[in-house]
Amino acid sequence: MSKITLDHVTKKYGDVTVLNDFSAEFRDGEFITLLGPSGCGKTTMLRMIAGFEKPTSGEIRIDGVTVSSADVFVPPEKRGLGMVFQSYAVWPHMNVFKNVAYPLKLRKTPKAEIDEKVRKVLGIVHLSQYAERMPSELSGGQQQRVALARALVAEPKVLLLDEPLSNLDAKLRERMRFEIKEIQHRLNINVIYVTHDQGEAMTMSDRVFVINSGVLQQVGDPVDIYRHPSNQFVADFVGKVNFLKGHSENGRIKLEGIDDILDYSGELTGTVDVAIRPENIRLVSGNAHLNGRIVSEYFNGDVNDCRVLTGDKELRVIAEASTYGKFGKDSTVGLEIADFLVFPESDNDYRKIMT
Amino acid sequence: MCIINEDTVLKREKKFYFDVKWLFIIAIVGFLLVFQVFPLIYLVIRAFISEGSFSLSSFERIYSVPLNWTCVTNTLITATLSMIFGVLLAFPLAWLVGRTNLYGKKLFRTLFLMTYMVPPYVGAMAWLRLLNPKVGTLNVFLQNIFGLAEAPFDIYSIGGLVWVLTTFYYPYAFITLSRAMENMDPSLEEASRISGASPIKTLLTVTLPLMLPSIAASALLVFVAAASCYGIPSIIGAPGKIYTITTRIVDYVYIGSDEGLTDATVLAVFLMVMALLILFISNFVIGKKDYITVSGKSVRPAVVDLGRWRIPITILVGLFALVVVIIPFATVFATSVTMNMGKSVFEPGNFTLKYWETIISRSSILRSAQNSVVSAVWAASLGMIVCIIMAYLLKRTNVRGRKIPDFLITVGSGTPSVVIALALIMTMSGRFGINIYNTMAIMVIAYMIKYMLMGMRTVVSALSRVSPSLEEAAQISGAGWLRRLRDVVLPLIVPSIVAGWFLIFMPCFYELTMSNLLYSNNIKTLGVELYNYQTYHSQQTASALASGILILVAVVNFALSKLTKGKFSI
Structure with a gap:
């Protein structure tokens, strides 16, 4: 069982702060995702846990043992971790078996045991019949599994994954999500997973750490992050969102530019930012108390993704697939706002932070 | 299993810790300081000090003495022209052989690199026979065909010198350029094609600009090689009374007078400063560019279809x-079996094997050959050890001072052979407590200083093609520094290491310039032997020796290619 503690970790390159005062604790058997746009510091965080980078200040502990601090530094090879790299980093001069057996070889494992363990882990990643292949004879997805098998073979208590699925095609990516999750359950290991894909974060994680510009934005389970984002950035980065200005008074919010008033039981008063997720707006036929004109609609198979103009605002609405073609472009529809989020007013344009 | 325990924690790393890697750097830097930096600096100081005080009067002699001034202009003209022609030849050849569906690419590559693997003076010997204005075989042949009254070419001219220099130094550029070209990410070119550019347009707008650093590097190599070449101008220039800086320096050293030595020193310093200046400029440009083009995923280089131009x-x-x-x-082969040089080898009775018998039986020649092999093996092996360690530290670590040895090695290689030899003679013959003059050690040291860079470049470029994540993957698997080097880095760069070893070994094996100044009667080398036969005794014996070297090169190349399953041949 394993526990990783990050204690006020800061990383600077010269004057540039890539990670600012980051504190967290990753507990036994947890699947942790570090989520954020590229350049937010999440990969740096992972590489500091692995030992490829040294924190400028702060402390990292694994199972209570300090591996990185002002005067202690345990190099990566002594940390006993497993890691899958974005580029796979499968050694081109070794066949699949040798790639996977390498960590065991370093641990002076007896040959018979190496054999058994490698076979077993290759079975887990569905590569049993490819043991003798060279990496150049494998597809990208297979190379990726080799990297995964190699990271798992020495039974590390912590598995680090650096955007491992970003080079795979969509179908395979989706399948690997479940496989990685499955393997984590079976082996009961800690996983720290770095990604910019909120879908991956949602489906796999026990807890998600949302990071932006080197600053931790929110920690929580996927449902929590999605339903109760702590700020506008999180609301926008995790999921889709329409931002509107509004005025909160006496338990009601009057929206700016849209002729609608929402019931609100929260504490914020005065000018607020209202965030409405597109799937929380329903299209209804006939007159509702909020009406709009359909500007465009896109059939997505499982949903109908459309833009509706109401007042002087264009709202994105993700409606049931069956609504596609029912109203038609430029027709008037009724809108029902089923749920929304309220934040203190901020002038930042959160969409611009996203890259 | 968790590896973190009390043991590892005890090995606390302090903020200012002593890095083991520094030991390597200190050892290598120390060696280079004593045997390279100090002698060269001494040379410079001596050039500036005349009669015990600082003065520039020695330098006035460069342009005030016509003997010196003509050799300077000759050197500049021939080296510049050879550089231009060399790169103009090497770039299209490297592209055709490396990236297109040209027929017989493997054969062509071997042929072009063959030239690199043989001593330049062999070229001079051959072209002397072919383009002698009176009896040159090719001249006579062309005269007969076109009914010319006079020979169309005269090898004893600036043009002749440039021609031989170019044909023997363009492979330097060819090697650098074809390596760079093969390592380029093909998707960069594909992106250009898909944007609507033709293969030629792509070559000119994407490939060429991306390769500019390599082109600059290769041009530098050719220029410095041509300017500091001694073998070719000494064989072709001397009869044609065309002197270059190198031949002039050697003449002065042989004369041995104090004034002669001063002139030699000044010319050497001039040559060195010029070479190092260009080296500095070129490295400054090249240093800015550094592409990692191969990741952990295997890529296949794209092949350009030449279409109807293929044949x-x-x-x-x-x-x-x-x-x-x-x-x-x-x-050269024909000359080695020709009895009477005045007649064609095909004339009856003019064929002989006696020169071949000479070279495999005469004990002085055999001893020289042995000396050459031993000293070249030492230079290549020691050199590669230094190169591997330094290239690794340079490319893969942030150790302070890692750039110093690289800088010194680059300077050493950029320094003309003649200068290195002169500097070593003047400092290592007991004047400063070290006397290795007349030993093999002084030659091995000179060879290393001069030729280590080829190994260094090869290993560095191979290393930059190995993505750091491959090594990080080994590190996270539990491998320490040496272990990573052994299990991941070395196997991936072994072909380049072998290549680098031979790139050092071969030029050392037949080295002439430095050997000619450093040899003593009991440790002559093959190059010296061959040169003496060519100049003073028997061109046929020299040709037989040269042919022997050619055969050896071919055999080594073949064996190497078999050994590495075709992955590597020179």
Whole structure:
């Protein structure tokens, strides 16, 4: 069982702060995702846990043992971790078996045991019949599994994954999500997973750490992050969102530019930012108390993704697939706002932070 | 299993810790300081100090003495022209052989690199036979065909010198450029094609600009090589009374007078400063560019289809190879079995093997050959150890001071052979407590200083093609520094290491310039032996020796190619 503690970790390159005062604790058997746009510091965080980078200040502990601090530094090879790299980093001069057996070889494992363990882990990643292949004879997805098998073979208590699925095609990516999750359950290991894909974060994680510009934005389970984002950035980065200005008074919010008033039981008063997720707006036929004109609609198979103009605002609405073609472009529809989020007013344009 | 325990924690790393890697750097830097930096600096100081006080009067002699001034201009003209022609030849050849569907690419590559693997003075010997204004075989042949009254070419001219220098130094550029070209990410070119550019347009707008650093590097190599070449101008220049800086320096050293030595020193310093200045400029430009083009995923280089030009271009390249490689080599072979040099080898009774018998039986020649092998093996092996460690530290670590040895090695290689030898003679013959003059050690040291860079470049470029994540993957698997080097880095760069070893070994094996200044009667080398036979005794014996070297090169190349399953041949 394993526990990783990050204690006020800061990383600077010269004057540039890539990670600012980051504190967290990753507990036994947890699947942790570090989520954020590229350049937010999440990969740096992972590489500091692995030992490829040294924190400028702060402390990292694994199972209570300090591996990185002002005067202690345990190099990566002594940390006993497993890691899958974005580029796979499968050694081109070794066949699949040798790639996977390498960590065991370093641990002076007896040959018979190496054999058994490698076979077993290759079975887990569905590569049993490819043991003798060279990496150049494998597809990208297979190379990726080799990297995964190699990271798992020495039974590390912590598995680090650096955007491992970003080079795979969509179908395979989706399948690997479940496989990685499955393997984590079976082996009961800690996983720290770095990604910019909120879908991956949602489906796999026990807890998600949302990071932006080197600053931790929110920690929580996927449902929590999605339903109760702590700020506008999180609301926008995790999921889709329409931002509107509004005025909160006496338990009601009057929206700016849209002729609608929402019931609100929260504490914020005065000018607020209202965030409405597109799937929380329903299209209804006939007159509702909020009406709009359909500007465009896109059939997505499982949903109908459309833009509706109401007042002087264009709202994105993700409606049931069956609504596609029912109203038609430029027709008037009724809108029902089923749920929304309220934040203190901020002038930042959160969409611009996203890259 | 968790590896973190009390043991590892005890090995606390302090903020200012002593890095083991520094030991390597200190050892290598120390060696270079004593045997390279100090002698060269001494040379510079001596050039500036005349009669015990600082003065520039020695330098006035460069342009005030016509003997010196003509050799300076000759050197500049020939080196510049050879550089231009060399790169103009090497770039298209490297592209055709590396990236297109030209016929016989493997054969052409071997042929072109063959030239690199043989001593330049062999080229001089061959072209001397072919383009002698009176009896040159090729001249006579052309005169007969076109009914010319006079020989069309005169080898004893600036043009002749440039021609031989170019044909023997363009492979330097060819090697650098074809390596760079093969390592380029093909998707960069594909992106250009998909944007609507033709293969030629892509070559000119994407490939060429991306390769500019490599082109600059290769041009530098050719220029410095041509300017500091001694073998070719000494064989061709001397009869034609065309002196270059190198031949002039050697003459002065042989004369041995105090004034002569001063002139030699000043010319050497001039040559060195020029070479190092260009080196600095070029490295400054190249240093800015650093692409990692190969990741952990395997990529296949794209091949450009030459279409209907495939056959004509193949023929053209074939003709070039015939004139530049095959005919000169064949000439040397023919000379080695010719009894009477005035007649054709095909005339009855003019064929003989007695010169071959000479070279495999005469004990002085055998001893020289042995000396050459031993000293070249030492230079290549020690050199590669230094290169591997330094290239690794340079490319893969942030150790302070890692750039110093690299800088010194680069400077050493950029320094003309003649200068290195002169500097070593003047400092290592007991004047400063070290006397290794007249030993093999001084030659091995000189060879290393001069030729280590080729190994260094090869290993560095191989290393930059190995993505750091491959090594990080080994590190996270539990491998320490040496272990990573052994299990991941070395196997991936072994072909380059072997290549680098031979790139050092071969030029050392037949080295002439430095050996000619450093040899003593009991440790002559093959190059010296061959040069003496060519100049003073018997051109046939020299040709037989040269042919022997050619055969050896071919055999080594073949063996190497078999050994590495075709992955590597020179």
